[in-house]
Amino acid sequence: MELEPKRAGFAPERLARITDHLSRNYIETGKIAGCQTLVARHGHLAYFKSMGMMDRERKRPMADDTTFRLYSMTKPITSVALMALYEQGHFQLNDPVARFIPEWREHQVWVSGEGVGMQTAAPARPMTMRHVLSHQGGLTYGATNHPVDRAYREVGVARGAGETLAGFVQKLAKVPLRYTPGERWMYSFSTDVCGYLVEAISGKRFDHYLREVILDPLGMADTAFWVAPKNAGRFAANYERKPDKTLKLIDDPERSAYLKEPTFFSGGGGLTGTTADYFRFCEMLRRGGELDGARILGPRTVELMHMNHLSGGKDLTQMAYGDFSETAYEGVGFGLGFAMSLGQVEIGALGAGDYYWGGAASTIFWVDPKEDLSVIFMTQLMPSGTFNFRGQLRNIIYSAIVD
DSSP states (O other): OOOOTTTTTBOHHHHTHHHHHHIIIIITTTSSSEEEEEEEETTEEEEEEEEEEEETTTTEEOOTTOBEEOGGGHHHHHHHHHHHHHTTTSOOTTSBGGGTOGGGGGOOEEEEOOGGGOEEEOOSSOOBHHHHHTTOSSOOOSOSSSHHHHHHHHHTOOOOTTOOHHHHHHHHTTSOBSSOTTSOBOOOTHHHHHHHHHHHHHOSOHHHHHIIIIITTTTOTTOBSSOOGGGGGGBOOEEEEOTTSOEEEEEOTTTOGGGSOOSSOOTTTOOEEOHHHHHHHHHHHHTTSEETTEEOSOHHHHHHHTSOOSGGGOOHHHHBOSSOSSSOOTTEEEOSSOEEEOOHHHHTSSOOSOEEEEOTTSOEEEEETTTTEEEEEEOOEESTTSSOHHHHHHHHHHTTBOO
16 A cells, blocks of 8 residues: 555654654664554555564564564454354343353352462352453453462463363363452453353354454455464564563564464464554454445444443543553553543543554554544564553654644
């Protein structure tokens, strides 16, 4: 696509600040190996640039068709997949999850203690489909020293090789909930459960359903749970920032587990893909659920998904347990698969009414219906909270809009 910044309502010289900022502060300093940024407005591509290296060890430059680990940017795709079944009348948002996972009817909530001395109680309300779509169901990521998280590890709740979605939810039936559903928000395995729910409701393997209902209709041919041999040469390396602020290779693209088909199709973090593919997903959302004649969702469903579903209309500062997430909390709500900015004053930044998410390797995207804007930033640096790429790019991008 041809770059049309003026037609998109941007001052080109102001939008070009993205290049200078990323080059001067991140590429030249070696804080990241490389990155890719895309900005589009009114459907016109205003900015797209590949910078630095996709594989520093082999001196391979970042290419326009580089494949990235999407990690938690898989979550919005999974949420859309489940909501496509909602549109067909298979469930209501307030239906209990146990309708589709009967073993979860006996879920208890942690009260105190641990191990054999753990005290639990029946939840005040069941976990619903709304709760599992919005991380309000009482699940966790099992990563802390809290007694509930230790229980996750004791029964082997994990997304590793050899696991399946069905086996995963069966293990989750054996551990207590961290809190009563609807009372708090906690980033969790919820979206992996959404992937299982897609399987249970549709009767199709999750990856096959995604391909049939979302990826193929949108032309997202390079998005998958594994990198096919023909595309292996386009797969980026993944890095970690060490205490001395240098980069450490943590997933070699020529030896990565992503080079073979997994047994566990993680709706919470398993996909790989290109910026161009994810742009098609974002454009579908921006256009109210349709792109190039392929309708994935109705416009009212898309709107429902990026409303704030936190209990009482609160923000994450009032609802969240823990600080592990892909978003700041102040002035931020959460819907059915997306976080959203509740106001410019509340978040202390330009642009309000956008909805978004990110991934563990510092990837981010957002869609802004008010400005008719889509933005994607790709790199491969863990952990994701190392640098505030989203905040910095917001300042540059919104201040470059001049129409």
